[in-house]
Amino acid sequence: xxxxxxxxxxxxxxxxxxxxxxxxxxxxxxxxxxxxxxxxxxxxxxxxxxxxxxxxxxxxxxxxxxxxxxxxxxxxxxxxxxxxxxxxxxxxxxxxxxxxxxxxxxxxxxxxxxxxxxxxxxxxxxxxxxxxxxxxxxxxxxxxxxxxxxxxxxxxxxxxxxxxxxxxxxxxxxxxxxxxxxxxxxxxxxxxxxxxxxxxxxxxxxxxxxxxxxxxxxxxxxxxxxxxx
Amino acid sequence: xxxxxxxxxxxxxxxxxxxxxxxxxxxxxxxxxxxxxxxxxxxxxxxxxxxxxxxxxxxxxxxxxxxxxxxxxxxxxxxxxxxxxxxxxxxxxxxxxxxxxxxxxxxxxxxxxxxxxxxxxxxxxxxxxxxxxxxxxxxxxxxxxxxxxxxxxxxxxxxxxxxxxxxxxxxxxxxxxxxxxxxxxxxxxxxxxxxxxxxxxxxxxxxxxxxxxxxxxxxxxxxxxxxxx
DNA sequence: CAATACAAAATTGCATGCAATTTATTAGTC
DNA sequence: GACTAATAAATTGCATGCAATTTTGTATTG
Numbered sequence: 266x267x268x269x270x271x272x273x274x275x276x277x278x279x280x281x282x283x284x285x286x287x288x289x290x291x292x293x294x295x296x297x298x299x300x301x302x303x304x305x306x307x308x309x310x311x312x313x314x315x316x317x318x319x320x321x322x323x324x325x326x327x328x329x330x331x332x333x334x335x336x337x338x339x340x341x342x343x344x345x346x347x348x349x350x351x352x353x354x355x356x357x358x359x360x361x362x363x364x365x366x367x368x369x370x371x372x373x374x375x376x377x378x379x380x381x382x383x384x385x386x387x388x389x390x391x392x393x394x395x396x397x398x399x400x401x402x403x404x405x406x407x408x409x410x411x412x413x414x415x416x417x418x419x420x421x422x423x424x425x426x427x428x429x430x431x432x433x434x435x436x437x438x439x440x441x442x443x444x445x446x447x448x449x450x451x452x453x454x455x456x457x458x459x460x461x462x463x464x465x466x467x468x469x470x471x472x473x474x475x476x477x478x479x480x481x482x483x484x485x486x487x488x489x490x491x492x493x494x
Numbered sequence: 495x496x497x498x499x500x501x502x503x504x505x506x507x508x509x510x511x512x513x514x515x516x517x518x519x520x521x522x523x524x525x526x527x528x529x530x531x532x533x534x535x536x537x538x539x540x541x542x543x544x545x546x547x548x549x550x551x552x553x554x555x556x557x558x559x560x561x562x563x564x565x566x567x568x569x570x571x572x573x574x575x576x577x578x579x580x581x582x583x584x585x586x587x588x589x590x591x592x593x594x595x596x597x598x599x600x601x602x603x604x605x606x607x608x609x610x611x612x613x614x615x616x617x618x619x620x621x622x623x624x625x626x627x628x629x630x631x632x633x634x635x636x637x638x639x640x641x642x643x644x645x646x647x648x649x650x651x652x653x654x655x656x657x658x659x660x661x662x663x664x665x666x667x668x669x670x671x672x673x674x675x676x677x678x679x680x681x682x683x684x685x686x687x688x689x690x691x692x693x694x695x696x697x698x699x700x701x702x703x704x705x706x707x708x709x710x711x712x713x714x715x716x717x718x719x720x721x722x723x
Numbered sequence: 724c725a726a727t728a729c730a731a732a733a734t735t736g737c738a739t740g741c742a743a744t745t746t747a748t749t750a751g752t753c
Numbered sequence: 754g755a756c757t758a759a760t761a762a763a764t765t766g767c768a769t770g771c772a773a774t775t776t777t778g779t780a781t782t783g
């Protein structure tokens with residue numbers, strides 16, 4: 266029952282983590298062979314994982330030319346953040362109307378973990394910052410909303426990896442705390458205002474600089490072979 | 495340049511159309527072998543197409559148990575329409591602010607096609623009704639929004655296939671026309687009101703008749719247990 | 724006759740091999 | 754020496770084969 270991790274699932278999860286933690290930077294080529302070799306599976310499994318990542322918008326696959334970590338443009342970045350504001354507002358409105366029993370506790374506990382990771386300068390902090398927003402979506406109980414928010418948060422992470430400062434704390438943890446307060450008070454106006462400000466801050470950070478990419482993917486992947494957390 | 499139709503792309507497109515036009519009904523099993531044979535390709539290509547359909551939410555794949563046309567529940571249906579209202583409002587707001595030059599013409603032309611298909615009782619009318627909303631999203635110019643709306647419209651179609659009346663005109667074409675009028679006048683309040691009404695109508699239609707309760711054959715069997723015939 | 728255990732068929736998960744396309748390298752011409 | 758043509762290398766697209774899992778059918782037992 267618990268061994269639901271097919272091989273392509275494992276590869277998908279590992280690659281996803283590696284991308285979201287910015288170990289694999291935008292533009293990095295992801296040849297099926299290399300991935301298969303690194304994970305000791307065939308190209309078939311690697312390929313399936315890449316297909317799923319492509320439908321998440323995390324990698325781009327060009328016919329007969331292979332896959333690479335997606336390189337969002339500034340235009341796409343604007344689209345992402347515009348739609349993200351729309352969806353996150355929806356999340357907040359719903360949560361102000363109805364917050365699950367242990368919701369606030371879960372949020373506080375998550376922020377604590379964010380702080381720990383940040384102090385330890387762990388690459389996990391980058392991913393955890395995004396997962397705070399996914400946790401918010403989960404508290405609404407809508408699977409579809411969770412799906413969409415996950416997708417858009419992933420893309421945001423990619424945008425920050427492409428344009429943002431290296432290893433910046435992507436989300437101000439303070440703002441997460443303020444947001445939790447507003448949600449506790451069921452104050453949608455304040456909460457929305459904080460969220461907007463928060464997202465604008467993230468977006469602005471994205472527009473500061475631009476950098477470029479490095480190859481050597483096999484070495485990076487070895488760190489992400491073993492599963493979760 | 496134009497031969498970008500790989501085999502799995504072709505299968506994906508065909509299956510998608512078949513599902514959206516309700517030729518393949520929710521719950522229908524989709525074995526890789528059958529699909530491969532039907533399209534004269536190998537299971538590999540069929541499998542890839544199924545994977546993509548799964549990420550669209552149009553088919554469900556259970557490990558080692560194969561793929562089938564997805565069977566959304568009433569709960570999921572509510573989630574879909576709730577989020578759909580949110581996203582379509584966003585579309586309308588944007589279009590009232592900025593409508594492309596030939597946007598109105600394109601919309602009118604699309605509605606004309608809808609009418610033709612409806613009068614011809616073509617199964618295309620079902621798909622065209624959904625594609626009206628996708629066209630609206632396209633006029634915003636945001637690829638991501640187009641993506642999300644496409645996904646959610648597809649799921650809506652599936653819901654209507656599962657719960658709606660067979661072959662009902664899914665979308666009132668009148669309402670499409672009214673919506674175009676409001677957009678032309680750049681009147682977001684009226685447009686939103688029409689859209690809300692429109693989507694509620696669709697949603698209600700979904701909740702009126704419940705056809706066969708599909709894959710849980712237990713329920714079907716219950717109906718046949720006592721009736722000896 | 725119902726229930727369980729076992730065996731056979733069907734179906735998916737994965738690996739490998741070959742053909743096709745793309746990219747890199749080399750040879751030839753001006 | 755720079756530019757184009759041809760060839761070689763690398764990489765993907767697809768088909769097929771085998772092992773693993775699930776499902777169906779059959780026989781045995783109480």
